Amino acid sequence: MAVESSSSTWSQRFEQGLHPAVERFNASIGFDIALLQEDLDGSIAHARMLGRCGVMTEAEAEQLIAGLEQVRAEAAAGQFNPGLEAEDVHFAVERRLIELLGPLGKKLHTGRSRNDQVGTDIRLWLRRQIDAIDAALVRFQRALLDQAECHADTLIPGYTHLQRAQPLCLAHHLLAYIEMADRDRQRLADVRRRVNICPLGAAALAGTPVPIDRRATAEELGFEAIYANSLDAVSDRDFAVEFMAAGSLVLAHLSRLSEEVILWASEEFGFVALSDRCATGSSLMPQKKNPDVPELVRGKSGRVFGHLMGLLTLIKGLPLAYNKDFQEDKEALFDGVKTVLDCLEAMAILFEEGLEFRPQRLEAAVGCDFSNATDVADYLVARGVPFREAYQLVGGLVKTCLAEGLLLRQLPLERWQQLHPAFGADIFAAIEPRQVVAARRSEGGTGFEQVRAQLQRQRAHLGRATGQC
């Protein structure tokens, strides 16, 4: 059977073919071919349901299904390469089916429209991708957890305003990102519940007089429920916006971590060494080792935020029900999903084998600043001095030390006692960085015992340890 020209895609109402530039402009086959498997799955479920409902014979339905499976096999063999004249993946499959089966192929589209079809395909696709992203988030969390377990005793300066604030347990710092990723997983699981609702059978916009069984197709395709309203079914893209919002937060988290790694890898910080596997050189400066991976992740975050704005803008002015504008949702989703997956994988690899913390540099960093000043105040508080008074006293002490070029631990005991008689020789142990960290026993704090409990909780949650220190 000859392939129909583009003028005959449409009903006999049309006499002329599309202007070639308009054909190119209108076509989505160049990208929505990515939905081929989902389109076949949806069509197979639809055909089976039509057979069961007596809209066609079961034998006809079986032939349609065999034809659709043949298209799948051709695609797997690289032999299904529809051109622009197919317009989109849905037409491409239908055309091939008609070539394969003759007039019977023309029955597949009974009781459905491309509007509910594309909505079904994109949901099936996104559902699968969310599961892949969840797995990628777990891999990333495990990479962080492995590092955190190796550094349950390592200290790192803690910052506020990027000024030294109080020393931290390094594991505590990494655990913060595991928590963020955990919220990302929860958000995506929640989005998935609304992705997993079936629009199939809404037809063009109003439903269909064909006696279909929407619940049968929904169930076969693994959907949790069906859309209650046919107009909403074909014009809802909220789930795409929600996905991109959740994806944006994933990238925001990865971008923050990237920024930290970039700082840590600098000469000025020197907290991590990048391995050759995850760093690049300069074409000109032979000494350079650049943190390209976290820089790219930080940079790529903008793509996902952009897609979120793009999708919101896409839907905001659309009257009910389907509008061709919706075709624009696909490239945003495809690129958004790819970016989230790529960035999660790259960051997981970075923490699995791309960087090493430098405990000596970290240890040296926490010992040579005033990040133990709060603990001097807390020392006085424990001896009955009101906090604000202690805070004022210690501020003055820091000022004197800065003027004299001394650290707090370098002040002799007499100087402490001149400042306040409550000071005893145990002040030196109290302001030692390791003690400063250990003392923060409040729930969720950086104290070593608290951190160990958090590490255990996350290990139980995330399963098997992979890393070695």
Ligand code: ARG
């Ligand atoms: N390629 C179209 C899309 O992505 C499929 C639906 C077309 N429906 C229509 N009535 N023109 O949205």
